[in-house]
Amino acid sequence: MPDRFRTRIAWFAGALGILILSSGLMIASVTQWRLHLLAGLWLLSLPARRLIGQHGTTADHSVRGLMLVATLGFAAIGLQLARNQVTQSEATLRAVASLAQPVAVEQPQPIFPETDPAERTSLGSARTYPVVINVGTRGRIVDRNGVVLAETVDGRRTYPNPALGHLIGFQSRLYGTTGLEARFDAQLSGVATLSPTTILEARLLGSAVEQVPADLTLTLDSRLQAAAQQALGERAGAVVLLDVPTGAILAMVTYPRFDPNQLVLPEPATQADVDRVQAAWAELNARSDAPLLNRATQGRYPPGSVIKTLTAAAALDSGVLADPSATVTCPNLLPTEAGAPPVRNAVDNLFRRTGDPSDLVRVYAFSCNTAFAQIGLSLGADRFLEYARRFGLQMTDTRAGPPDLRDIPAEVGTIANEASFLQRPAALADTAFGQGQALVTPLDMAQMAASVANEGRLMRPYLVAEARAGERVIYRAQPETLRQVVSPETSRRMLDIMRTSVEIGYAQPIALPGINIGAKTGTAETPRGVPHSWIVAVAPVEQPRYAIAVIVEYGGEGSRSALPVAREVLAAALEVTP
Amino acid sequence: MKRGAIEQRWQGLALIAPLIILAACTEPLVEPRAPRTPTAVIDRYNAIVATAEAGDDLLERAKAYYDRGNIWFDQQNYTEAIADYDRALALDPSMSRAFHNRGLAYAMLKEYDAALRDYALAIRLDPAYRRAYENRVRLLEQLTASTPDETLLQQLADDYGSLAQLIPEAEAPYRYRQGVILARLGDRTAAREAFDAALRARPQHVDALYERALLHYAGGDLNAALADLDAALRLSPRAANAYYVRGLIRRAQGDTRSAIADFGQALLLQPAYPEALIARATAYAEQGNTTAAQADLQRLDNLQLDPTLQQAREALRARLGAP
């Protein structure tokens, strides 16, 4: 018994000795320490095993074994803690400090990613060079006679004619680029004179590019533009003057308008300049009369009686009316369908002027609503719609394509909100003489007049004739026939009808000495009560050169406000004294 | 019976208690605390410094300050770290590591001039001090990323050269990087040499092949450029940009058909690749295939383009006629 006791003491002492001695091992010898710990605990377990005893069931015995294991295990953790926190703590602290590469720096990145070349989707440093195309040397914009409309002076874009903001737009560091400046930016900056691959090469290799800024020549005629501006004066509205054979825009006026110069910052700009430009921009945007809107291409108005030109052309072209002398009546009232109010003329007893029965020429000249309602109904919704489409008017719910004019922002005129609308007789009758849902731009109406006058061909309207970089022409507009709207025969008949409207009808006041003019006035009802005043006209009838459309917002009857404007502009264009 | 009732009552309470507590927790449990420096660790190092100060071994004292500086650094207190490195360097001005670490600390404080000065001192003391080069390279990369300063770029190129010499197993990547920087500096001859060295160390370094091809291309040696690109594409048949560049070169050589095939391959590998689209559309336009060119132009509408690419697109539009 004492012997066994002594053995146990020896084991115990040995274990303690191993543990105490080895706890001083350097931190680098941690494996050695772990082995010593294991050995020490094993030695400790030998005497401790005696404590378990043999009493109880096997299971109890085993559980006591587990208790011993748990005790020794947690004792091991205690010893490990003593080593970590006391005997080796200073060494650990020094070792961490001496790692010398402070940890806060990003983890040493794998500088050399050993990707399999076959897996690579992109090679090289992916470096690109910025390609600077100097905006200081920007091309000029001139009218058809070379009158400068936009140029860069001392690095600053200036617009000598301040009334063309709605066409030319502006190039502003604060508010971007608009109008022709935006649409033809590539030509004006000279980018268009470069091959795309030259730019790509410069981007890839840093090589130099040499672009030549191009000058734009417009179809606009400054003289006619000034005349139109003068004629419209300071009334809200728009004037569009087209060259009939080509579709070129000769004059395009809108009012109210804005001066693009006030939106351009000088270089270098002071804070005062910035404030001034910002104030001007804020004021333009805050105004309720929308000076930034180009009414000639973006203003959508009810067409009023000018649309009768379309209805008449459709009736003749489709054969619904055999010829201009075909019999048409002009009753005071025309019932269309049950429950709908009957169509009524603007003045009662109009048949006294048109005659009873009358013909197409006279009902057009005196703008008889009931007559055109009947013509519309005879055409039927499908045929009427087909002709509206040919003239470029679409349906709001199924806009078929972009506007014909590409050079500046424009809106597409619409004949109705949806096709089903015209299936109702009352709606078809209304639309045929100029009421209903139709909303058109002045440009649409000018195009209508021009195509009727141009042997039935609808031309694409355009504003930029060519872009020229030095001696090189890099862009030239070609007159483009969009489609044959009506036959040349119909065109001739319509010109006669329109001329008669001037000779005997409401459009009489437009007459100019020595010139035959064809025209149609229009009075479009507005919710406000005062109607919009419209006119479309072509001249000279024998060989039409000019087509014009004028709208004066809330200008009253067509012959009163719009007609004198058109007359003045045509007089200027035809160079006659009114 | 009665005992059951008591039990139930206790159970009810035990269930309700947490709900009451949750209701009480209208204010956050832990208040946000201002950043603070934990001092306990530093206290241990202060003790080590004090022990060293008591002795008269200068080097031992320097080492103690240096150690504590590292711990300050670790705690992101760079000002204190720099102060300790200063003390260590005053005692032992040959501690290249202290210079290096001080440079790192200055870099963390965004005092880049001081950082570069310290790195230079560390490297002068120990010209084979790899870590110092690596950290200087990292700093220089960062500094030259936005503003390409020529002196710094030259320094960066030199450092990559030094690293390439110091670490032979990494010569190829470092020479390649050196070449890229030299090319950026516009020194084509030196860049060529660097890429040559990279390719000598590792002939299948596809990036170096690609970059050298760009150098040849810029220098007008289109055949050499094609040879390098062919080699790169043999190794990396999925590298879209290599196809794109090869297409550009072939177009420049007048081989529009092959160019279109290369652009097509690039677009197959990377469908949203505006450069390749513009290049292919241009090539189609040159072939007279306006329809295909228009189709590519339309695909561009769905991609984000930077100003240069927008200009290239405008040039393409102008070339295709319609404004």
Next chain:
Amino acid sequence: MATIARLRARLGGRTLELELLITAFLFITICLAALIAGAGGRVRWVDLTIIGAFAGLFLTISLALALRDWGEEQMVLPIAALLAGIGMIMARRLEPDLVQRYGEVYGGIALKQVIWIFGGAVLLALVSFVPWRLQWLKHYRYTWLLLGLALVGATAVFGVERNGARLWLSLGFFQLQPVEMLKVLLVIYLATYLDDHRALIGRGVYWLGPLKLPPLPYLAPIVIMWGATIGLIIVQKDLGAALLFFVIFLAMLYVVSGRARYAAAGLFAFALGAAALYPLFGHVRVRLNAWLDPWSDPFGIGFQMVRALHALAAGGWAGAGIGAGDPTTVPESHTDFVFVAIGEELGLAGTLALTACYALFALKGYLIAIRARDGFQQLLAVGLTTAIAAQAFIIMAGTTHLIPLTGITLPFISYGGSSTLINFAMVGLLLRISASRKPPRTL
């Protein structure tokens, strides 16, 4: 009168638990006071409410146990309460530092932990007081087995990946860690199985060449368990859970068979399996290399271990004091490495005390097993105790660099919902097993 006397007698029989609980609350209150004093000294209602509710909840449970008078073990509950309280304090102490260092995702962990602890205590009360029979655990063995398999399957299919391991099931409001659930289900099922096959001891030994193999009812589960745990390592990359499950199994097998060499052979086989995986699997290799010499790559694989050793060393004898250290430099300081955080702030004194607490818990748990009423309950107690003790050992030894680090929570202290809830449920089961005077109908 007689009732009051009886009640008083009952309360008198359970003073130890009460005293220990009050001591634990005192300790936690002092820790909280130190924390508040260090942070500026403003005492707020929410702190008082929580500490009051914490004390109230556990005292209520203790009083209820006393009134019921089933004679449960008295030291288990106070130890669990003390550890959970320390966990609560640590979550509260670490939250602002974690938020500052790693971002807002760590906001609110203190409050969440309080809620988990209260939820755990309620769960414990439910297990203890809701009338049910321990035998049910045995009767519905296949339900538990199926539930466990379903959990494993669901995790494999719907699990959420974090740190490259798919160990979480998202339940919307919180993410369940099915491994914790699995732990209890495994103990219950093993207890049932081993108790059923107890009679086969010593029979059916057969020889495979020179090797004497254990009887099939033992051999089969050994092989299956070994395969399952190795599979766990390969598929879920969860070394800690694998080791824990295997240790639980070996301990229960040892108790049933009485043969230490089965357990030793099992451990050897596990080591062999891990060694075989070493060259094949990156995560095993990283763990082992980080254990063998963290200093060789102090910013890579050894980063966490070096940080942990530094924090422990910075703690020293007495620690920096609660709230005065910088324990969040060690990643995962609120979950796996919470022991290191305690080591830095409470020093060797604190860590040794904690170790002693776990050791005491283990010893008490095994004593419960020895006194258990039948073989099934004994095995259950052994399994539950081993689960908690082994888990504590694995993570404490791992974070102190004694054995390779395997990610697993420190029972009761680590932040985490699943782990806290399940651990309290396990304590509830242990208490139920230890009830020496429970009426026979509740067996």
